[in-house]
Amino acid sequence: MAVMALKCPDIEVVVVDVSRPRIDAWNGDHLPIFEPGLAEVVKARRGKNLFFTADVERHVADADIVFVSVNTPTKTRGLGAGKAVDLAYWESAARMVADVSHSGKVVVEKSTVPVRTAEAIEKILAHNGHGVEFQVLSNPEFLAEGTAVGDLLCPDRVLIGGRDSAAGRNAVQTLRDVYARWVPVDRIITTNLWSAELSKLAANAFLAQRVSSVNAISALCEATGADVTEVARAVGKDPRIGGRFLDAGVGFGGSCFQKDTLSLVYACECSGLPEAAGYWRQVVAMNDYQKSRFVRRVVSSMFNTVAGKKVAVLGFAFKKGTGDTRESPAIDVCRGLLGERAHVSVYDPMVSEEQIQRDLAPAAAPAKARSRVAVARDAYEAARGAHGVCILTEWDEFRALDYRRIHGGMEKPAFVFDGRNVVDAGELREMGFVVYCVGKPLDEWLSHMPAAA
Template structure:
């Protein structure tokens, strides 16, 4: 929404949230989320045509277009638990919008939702609005941006997708929203489609991207077993114009707020319409992601003489990827839990993730990470982990380092200094393949890199 305010100075944008602390942060010098370039965009138009408020009912009542970006987490209980999307927050938003609306509005789905959500939301809106003269047009306008590059993705998007009803009123609503994006997006990149295609396109895009990651992660295991190099394999197949080079990097696993949630949602949709084999196919992408994290933990344990009990392990990075403080579904959660379960003491450093966030993430049950109510979760793990504000402190006295987030800074650290202050043999487990492994071995490190030929020391350990 900040980008609309930035690119459209004639349009007033009000960002609403019932969380007073979050709105206060949006109105402060330190925004509640970290995203490169976001500060500049917000500060350029905040107070001009961009406002942040908790007065939800007032501003929704006054709005012509309402973008709904509430959470749609995976259900944790009841029918579809562990797969289906929980639309509680969407339904609540729809009921509130209907209750305060005295003029017709365009309601825009920005959250990732199951196919046919718009149909259900329209029923809620119409049945809860007291004024029969109020018309609601529902549009699906999913985001195709990535955290860490969101501002660039919004400034120069591959496409903007708008789905609406295939009737005159639906077409008019689509064009009204398209006119907003046309302030900076070329018309040929603004795609119009029906509601159901737009809703399914977002789920499918995330599923396809996650599938590529899981496919390469499966190949990384084969590379280690055969002596091949997963980065060379990825580089080779990435030159095939039918495949392309993106999302072909092996890693400790994918994370973030979308991939797992959306694939599970897709699996559930397939199951509900009787497509068992299709559901199983897409669920295997999640299975491979879990396997990769488990395999990484097992490599750490087996490399360090089959025990990490009471050993200090430095964790470099907790966010699910660089240039964001987002920790939802981050592989670091499962890796740290796996290491802690074997008795390790994890010392965690991440430049954008605070101690409270780490403790809360490690204490929160699976699928609860994206539920707003989880803020009250118990905080555990303070005896098993430490959070530090310096990467050198994290590695001081450590037996090994696990690099779990590809922050640029980790490639430029003084590893000679780090090596000198570690217990020997000193291990580095590169879960992102971002370090100079040859240089690290020259220093004296025992290096494990995903999908790379095994260090001679490790070959002996595995035999």
């Protein structure tokens, strides 16, 4: 919405939310989320044609187009728990839109939703809209955290799905005209509603599948002495494959990949397609395996026990360029280490201590376990007195650390477990470190210590 306000200065954009503290933050100097370039865009348009308010109903009633961007988490109980999307927030929003509207509106799905959600929303609006005419469109977002502003300013595609009727086509054209103010028309794709809804799930599942595929190869590389970086570079030179999303690591995270892949699994199951469901389920299973394999490698390398040992964790966000920790691999790795009774010292340049403690609370519920989690002010503090260092987010600063200084302050032998392949393993070995990099040939030390079962 901020980018839309920037590119369409004659359109009034009002962002509404029921959380007044969140709205206050959007109106203040410290935005509630970190995204490179976003603060500058917000400050450029805020108070001109971009407004943030908790007066939800009044502004929804006045709007011509309503973008619904509510949370759509995975259900934790009931039918489809662990796979199906919980649409409670979406339904609540749709009922509110119907209740307060006195003029026709275009209602746009921005949240990632299961296929045919628009049909359910149409029914809610039709039965509760007091005769007001609504058109529902699907306009999924393909931005990535950390590069979102650039992705929006110059998108590779904008997807708009609508009904094949006169009113539906008019609604599609209305939204298309907004994007055409700054997006080349050949990048604006129009489809039917169901194709647009499914495209978002499919796109994220395909990307997740690429990550799981290269991580599966990384395990074989370690077993055979191959180098996953070299393999990925050779494979990625094939133009039919390409080189993006072929970086091996400790696993994918974020709010979308796992949730959307599991939603696709559930859609396949509900459509009577168990083989297709099993295929996509394995993408998530492979991601879980990669995280647990990393923990096993840490434990087995350090004489098959980390009990009572300090392990430094560098990076807690699911990737660099964001403070988002949703489904971050670091959470599962830390929980695995805590389960082995390690003392974990975490440092991340963009994640608060409160967030780290909150994410690790389920694993650290007992007082003794909670006391084994510390949050450091920098990487050197985190590593001081540690037996091992785990690099779990690819922040640029971790490439430039003084590892000789870090080595001097650690217990010996000093281990580095690089879950993002950011360090020069050869240089660190010359300093005296025992180094493990995902998918890379193992140290002689590590090759004699296979990962614990």
